[in-house]
Amino acid sequence: MRLPPRFALVPIVALAILLISGCLATPSPTGKNPNFPHDAPAGGQTFAQMEESIAMLPGIVTAEISGYEQLNLQGNTGVGIDLELDPGYQIVDGxxxxxxxxxxxxSVREGYMPNTSISVSFSTDGDFDVDANVYAYEAGWDDELQPTERSEWNFGFSRANVWLRNIGQDTQGQKNLLRLGQWPGPVPEVPQGAIIPRK
Known part of the structure; x- marks a missing residue:
């Protein structure tokens, strides 16, 4: 049966989209796109090991970590770490x-290497004196202090984006990559005394 002209174009358009997104590349043994760094054979740590080390931090109620699993159509992926703090604890070394x-x-060697940003957010139901953007600036991950919005919807929430690529004329992304070094990076030590009980 001959398809009407508008339907005959559908397979062609779909093929073009696949070619542009790189989805027709032969999958690696892990099923990942071989055109992008993923699943390093050595170095760093596993995703589960990272979860365990974050769980060692005092005062963490929940830790949700996203990323590593898939790319968007542009071949980009980032990582998000969202921490909920116990109201009885406070961050003293952000x-x-x-x-x-x-x-x-x-340092996670499993899945795709993040190539856009690593975002970290903090939230709590209690007193909120956290500013992730100040932490990023003071730690040298951002060359400019980003504004922190406060409203009735996000007062108990703060997020910082650490870029892994340059944005416009800002070269901080390249600086961050140089600082992080080769992927996957070494496993960092859990900071002692960064979170303590409130008095």
Missing amino acids: PALLTFLIESAW
Whole structure:
């Protein structure tokens, strides 16, 4: 049966999309796209090991980690680490804590290497004196102090994006990559005393 002209174009368009996105590349043994770094044979740590090290931090109620599994159509992927803090604890060394989390994300050898950003967020139901953007600035992950929005919807929430590629004229992304080094990076030590009980 001959398809009407508009339907005959569908397979051609679909093929073009696959070619543009790189989805027709022969999959690696892991099923990942071989055109992008993924599943390093050695170095760093596993995803489960990273989860275990983050769980060692005091005062963490939940830790949700996303990323590593798939690319978008442009071949990009990032990592997100979302931590909920126990209201009975407070962060006293934010730069050290943020650096630990960023380096932990970079040290995971499983899945795709993040190539856009590593974002870290903090939330709590109690007193909120956390500013992730200040931590990123003081730790040298951002060359400019980004504004922190406060509203009734996000007062108990703060997020910092650490870029792994340059944005416009800003070269901080390249600086961050040089600082992190080869992927996967070394496993960072859990910072002691970065989170303590409130008095």
